[in-house]
Amino acid sequence: MEYVSKHKKINDKELLAKLHLVYGRNYYGLGLYEKGISSFNEAIRHAREIKDEKSRDKQLYYIYEWKRSSFELLGMKDSARVMEHKCMKSPIPMLFIEIAERHMASKKLDSAEYFLNKASILAQPASIEAKSNVLRGYGELYLAKKEYNKALESFLIP
CATH class of the missing domain: 1.25.40 (Serine Threonine Protein Phosphatase 5, Tetratricopeptide repeat)
Known part of the structure; x- marks a missing residue:
């Protein structure tokens, strides 16, 4: 090259x-x-x-x-x-979000929530993009748990 x-x-x-x-x-x-x-x-x-x-x-x-x-x-x-x-x-928040998504795909929702909580802590001082990715992750988790009102809140929070 x-x-x-x-x-x-x-x-x-x-x-x-x-x-x-x-x-x-x-x-x-x-x-x-x-x-x-x-x-x-x-x-x-x-x-x-x-x-x-x-x-x-x-x-x-x-x-x-x-x-x-x-x-x-x-x-x-x-x-x-x-x-x-x-x-x-x-780590950055996205690393934990991706780990949480992997756990959601395996139906290990408690583990997914654990990693989303870790991402949420890291996202506090981070960018708006990081915070929105965490909220999206929570929305997906709540959908998997069939907690639709919580999912809607996570997806719609400005």
Whole structure:
């Protein structure tokens, strides 16, 4: 690939990690999950060399999250769980929402509610998008429990 040869001149590990993350996200968006995972692996290789611990951990988290999602979409459940555990170091609400959705699909509604509660706590200081995703998750949970009034409230709260 042409872009790889251009990067050999760049020695900034954080920049290289971000570039390969963007490549992976683009492949992901095109449905080319295997190619995305390959780019995420390259991003991880560079991110591990970032000297600043906070920047390194932040980059690794985002890479692991995208890689986890790619594995999920490929049906590679065990690999997705490995990435999920790596994301637990500094989770975002969406990670717990996706875990809750998996439990809802398995009819494990108590577990789903547990993870939605964790997502809700993380979403308090987060973006409006994160808060709305939590409410959507609760709406889906209440639908599964056949608590339709609560579901409606969760879906309609402004």
